[in-house]
Amino acid sequence: QKEVEQNSGPLSVPEGAIASLNCTYSDRVSQSFFWYRQYSGKSPELIMSIYSNGDKEDGRFTAQLNKASQYVSLLIRDSQPSDSATYLCAVNKQGAQKLVFGQGTRLTINP
């Protein structure tokens, strides 16, 4: 079982709709969760971090964490063509010095 799993996609969503990206992780003691966005040919940039169960909203982005079910998701409301990118989920265990990344989900927003 992979430590962090994401559907590689591609996920196609019409402009203006809600894009939903999911991530599951295997280690129950994971404490910190991150969503990074990576445009083609560019480096990853942080979108959201979440540490507690529930929802965390920032503009059009909402991260959702459910530690009991070991999943974290990212919702993008009012999707724009500029949201087209690969979204990387990253997970960290308490006390560990490293992030473990999923392979990413490629999202395409269709005008």
Added chain:
Amino acid sequence: ETGVTQTPRHLVMGMTNKKSLKCEQHLGHNAMYWYKQSAKKPLELMFVYNFKEQTENNSVPSRFSPECPNSSHLFLHLHTLQPEDSALYLCASSQEPTGGETQYFGPGTRLLVL
């Protein structure tokens, strides 16, 4: 310069060459990282440095040799590489090396080994 910078941005080398990748962070962070990103694979952590000291080596072959002279600079020395080492090499930094901190990435060096 701001953020995390990397040079060169592109590198082509033969299997017998020796080259070095350079990373510099202007964020006042204490931790620096090297990652490898290959096509269709997750980002792989290679090395972690905290205050110039290496704290993690993720079973990286010895043909990759990191160097961290101070908390702002990180190098990756390359020698006798294989074609399968062709990838995007990303440097990142964070305030502390706890993994719970946000990591900021440089633009990467795209490496092609012939």
